[in-house]
Structures are given as C-alpha cells and as structure tokens.
Amino acid sequence: MHKVTFNNKNKTFFNTLKSSVDQYFASQQLKKTGNWKLYSKTVILAPAAILIYALLLFLPMPAALAIVLCCLLGFVLASIGFNVMHDACHGSYSSKSWVNNLMALSSNLLGGNTYIWKFKHNIVHHTYTNIDGVDDDIALSPLMRQCSTQKWLPPHRYQHIYGFLLYAFTSLAWFFVMDFTKYFNQKVHNTPMTKMDFKEHVIFWLSKALYAAFFIVFPILWLGWMPWLFGFIALNLTLGITLAVVFQLAHVVEHTEFVHYDHQEDMTIENEWAIHQVKTTANFAPRNKFISWFVGGLNYQVEHHLFPRISHVHYPAINRIVKQTCRQFNITYNEFPTMQQAIASHYRMIRELGRKPA
Numbered sequence: 111m112h113k114v115t116f117n118n119k120n121k122t123f124f125n126t127l128k129s130s131v132d133q134y135f136a137s138q139q140l141k142k143t144g145n146w147k148l149y150s151k152t153v154i155l156a157p158a159a160i161l162i163y164a165l166l167l168f169l170p171m172p173a174a175l176a177i178v179l180c181c182l183l184g185f186v187l188a189s190i191g192f193n194v195m196h197d198a199c200h201g202s203y204s205s206k207s208w209v210n211n212l213m214a215l216s217s218n219l220l221g222g223n224t225y226i227w228k229f230k231h232n233i234v235h236h237t238y239t240n241i242d243g244v245d246d247d248i249a250l251s252p253l254m255r256q257c258s259t260q261k262w263l264p265p266h267r268y269q270h271i272y273g274f275l276l277y278a279f280t281s282l283a284w285f286f287v288m289d290f291t292k293y294f295n296q297k298v299h300n301t302p303m304t305k306m307d308f309k310e311h312v313i314f315w316l317s318k319a320l321y322a323a324f325f326i327v328f329p330i331l332w333l334g335w336m337p338w339l340f341g342f343i344a345l346n347l348t349l350g351i352t353l354a355v356v357f358q359l360a361h362v363v364e365h366t367e368f369v370h371y372d373h374q375e376d377m378t379i380e381n382e383w384a385i386h387q388v389k390t391t392a393n394f395a396p397r398n399k400f401i402s403w404f405v406g407g408l409n410y411q412v413e414h415h416l417f418p419r420i421s422h423v424h425y426p427a428i429n430r431i432v433k434q435t436c437r438q439f440n441i442t443y444n445e446f447p448t449m450q451q452a453i454a455s456h457y458r459m460i461r462e463l464g465r466k467p468a
Contacts, residue, residue, distance in 0.1 A: 114238055114371055116383040124384035124416075127435040131417065131428050143205045144197060144421040151193045151403070152213075159186045163324075166341065167332055173340070180341040184348030185404075187220055191353065192406035193422070195220070199228050202421040218317035221285035221325070223293070225310045230298045236418055237383075240361050240390035243371040246299040247357065250276075255463045256362050259370035262467055270461035277354035278347040285321070300373060355453070359394050360411035363455040365444050366390050385441060387415040392444035394452035396429060401449055412443065 135142055162183045166176060197203040198213035217224045230246050238244040240257070248256045254273060255266045293314060296303050306314070325345075329338040367389040371377050379386055391411045395401045401409055407422025408414065413432055414425065436443040446452035 114241060114244060114377045114379065116379045116381065116386060118382050121382050121384070123435070123439045123441065124382060126438070127384065127416065127432065130431045130435060131420075134428060134431060135424075140424070141205055142202070142417075142420045142424065144203050145423060147423040148193065148197065148203065148421055151189075151406075155186055155190045155193065159183060159190060162186065167329060173337070176337065176341060177344045180344040181348040184345045184350075185352060187345075188349050188352040188356075189404050189406070190216055191220055192356065192404070192408055194406075195224075195227075196406055196408070197421050199224060200232060200418045202419050215313075215317075218313065219321070221281070221318075221321040223289050223314050223317065225306060225314070226289055226292050226298075226303070229303050230292070232418070234298050234301050236415060238371075239387055239415060240366060241369045241371050243373060244300060246301075248362065248368075249299045254460065256460070257368040257370075258463065258467070259368065260463075264466075266464040267466070269464040270457055273460050274351065274355075277358070278351040280350035280354040281346045282350060284350075284353075289318075356405050356408055358456055359446075359449070359452040360391055360408065362459060363392050363444070363446070363452055364459050365442070365455075366392050384416055385439075388412055388436060388441050388443065391415045392446065392452070393429075394446040395449040396426070396445060397447070398449065402426070409449070412445075 162179055166179055194203065194213050195216040198210045199217065201207070201210050203210050203213050214224045217227050235245055235247050240248060242248060242257050242259045250256060251260045252263055253276060254269050255262055292298055292303065325342065329341065369379065381389070393412050394409050396409060407425045410422065410425035410429060413428055414422065416432065417428070433443055446455060
C-alpha cells in the first residue's frame with residue numbers, strides 16, 4: 111500500500127512543546143494520567159446511567175416522562191463515552207494498563223467495540239487527521255461533503271439542513287452498521303486493520319449480544335414493543351447527535367485545514383506531525399466549565415491531538431503552554447470562545463461545501 115508520512119526530521123515545534131509540558135508536570139509533581147477529577151466523574155456517571163435504566167425498566171411512569179429520561183440516559187451515556195471510555199482507550203485514564211483496559215470496555219457496554227474504536231480513532235484519525243481518503247471521521251461521502259476535495263453531489267445543496275438530522279443517527283449507524291462493516295471488511299475506510307486475535311473476536315460478538323439483551327430484548331419483554339421502540343429511538347437520537355456534534359466541532363469548522371490523498375503514490379506532508387494536528391483541529395468553549403466537564407475535555411481538541419496519552423483533566427493547564435508555543439513558532443491556533451460560535455462555524459462550512467463548485 112502507498113502511505114502518508116510527515117516531515118518529522120527536526121520536529122522543532124513538538125520537541126519544544128513537549129519539553130515545556132514535561133517541565134510543567136515535573137514542577138507540579140503530577141502524573142499525566144487521570145486523578146480524582148476524572149474518577150469522580152466515573153462515580154457519578156456510571157451509577158446515574160444504571161439508576162435511569164432501572165427506573166425506566168421497573169418504575170411505571172407517564173410516557174412523556176419516560177421519553178425525557180431516555181433522552182437523559184442518552185446524554186449520560188455520551189458523557190461516559192467522552193470521559194471514561196475515551197481516556198481509557200487512549201491509555202490516559204490510569205497509569206495501570208489493566209485499569210485502562212477495563213474502563214475501555216465501557217465502549218462495548220455502550221454498543222461499540224473497543225478494538226475497532228482504538229484502531230479507527232487512536233491510529234487512523236489521530237495520525238491522519240483531516241486527510242481526505244484516510245481519515246474515517248470525514249468519510250461521510252456521499253451522504254455529506256465535509257471538505258472541498260470530496261465529490262460534490264446535488265443533494266449536498268441541502269446538507270446544512272439535513273446534516274444535523276443525519277448526525278442524530280450516529281450511534282445507531284455506529285453500533286449496527288459501521289462496526290459490522292469494519293469487522294467483516296477488516297479495514298477502516300481505506301486502511302487495513304491489524305489482525306484481531308481469537309479473544310477480540312469473542313469480545314466483539316459477546317458484547318454485541320449483551321448490548322442487544324440489555325437495550326433491546328429485556329425492555330421489549332418487560333415493557334412491550336411500542337414503549338421500547340419510542341424509548342430506544344429517543345435514547346439513540348440524543349446520544350447520536352451529542353456524539354456527532356462534539357466530534358464535528360473539533361475538525362469540520364472554518365479555518366481548520368484539510369489534505370487530500372488519492373492513494374496513487376506515497377505522499378509526504380510538508381509539516382511535522384504536530385503542526386499538522388494544530389492546523390487541522392479546533393477548540394471550542396474552553397472556559398465553559400460545564401461543557402468541559404460533560405464532554406471530557408474534548409473541547410480542548412488541540413491539546414488532545416498533541417498529547418492523546420495525557421488525561422483530559424490536565425488540558426486546561428497545558429492549554430496556556432500550547433498557545434504560547436504556537437505563538438513562538440507563528441502557528442495559527444484555532445479556537446472558538448463558545449460552543450454556539452463553533453456550531454455556527456460548522457453550519458456555515460457545510461452550507462458552503464454544499465454549493466456546487468464553480
């Protein structure tokens with residue numbers, strides 16, 4: 111296969127930045143992994159999800175209240191994904207690998223698969239961010255056109271209208287279509303996956319079966335078809351749009367850069383890997399404490415892409431170091447002060463990309 115590489119001969123920017131960040135952790139005598147701030151989220155979010163699930167299953171209630179609780183469960187599950195699963199899959203939840211591996215299985219409990227997620231997200235997305243033709247996170251074509259190098263189709267004229275509705279189906283598509291597509295094709299977009307061993311095959315099928323049992327079979331047997339159907343849809347539409355919007359705001363917004371790779375020959379990106387990460391990524395609402403808590407620091411995407419093995423609880427602190435180093439090297443740092451501004455930027459971008467190219 112042809113491949114994409116980066117001009118990492120000197121890595122002046124990243125070496126300077128890493129030295130400053132390492133110095134910060136040494137001076138503060140801090141571990142780079144999670145601390146009580148992260149573990150307290152786990153203690154809050156996991157029991158909250160179990161409690162809401164139990165209430166929905168065993169406590170008779172009006173349909174309207176049940177729908178509200180299903181939506182709330184969707185938000186809580188999304189936050190578990192942002193905070194617990196995401197850090198654990200990156201190995202930043204704990205300094206103990208077995209704890210990371212255990213917490214990473216929360217992805218399977220949510221309906222996904224940890225093995226596939228790690229390959230898709232940690233290896234493909236974090237290495238080849240916003241590289242059209244490689245990065246699976248911007249591979250929604252033909253449904254949506256997310257960068258100018260992707261083929262334009264007439265329905266894209268309306269993607270700024272139907273886009274957010276499409277995002278709402280993210281979790282349903284992820285759990286029931288995309289995971290299985292990647293599993294049977296053994297590749298993520300155009301990148302072949304590393305071979306799954308027997309244990310990973312067992313985990314894949316067992317976790318899918320458990321998800322179906324707890325989120326489909328048991329509710330149908332206990333509550334009936336119609337209550338389950340409306341509740342399941344409400345939960346997943348909420349979960350889906352929450353997941354999609356947070357990840358779209360990280361890369362598919364104005365001022366972030368994209369690169370096209372046609373797989374015809376080897377390609378070398380002019381910048382070092384770290385500079386590429388800064389240019390293709392954006393932060394949003396960095397001073398909003400509730401959003402930072404809820405999305406597990408994913409509003410600090412620049413810091414996350416530069417240091418994915420550092421827990422998100424440290425991103426506000428190293429944010430100042432990253433900004434200062436970017437100024438030192440004259441590198442544009444993309445950031446939106448509020449989430450509303452980031453959403454507006456994403457909307458304008460997909461609307462512009464939906465117009466027929468000249």
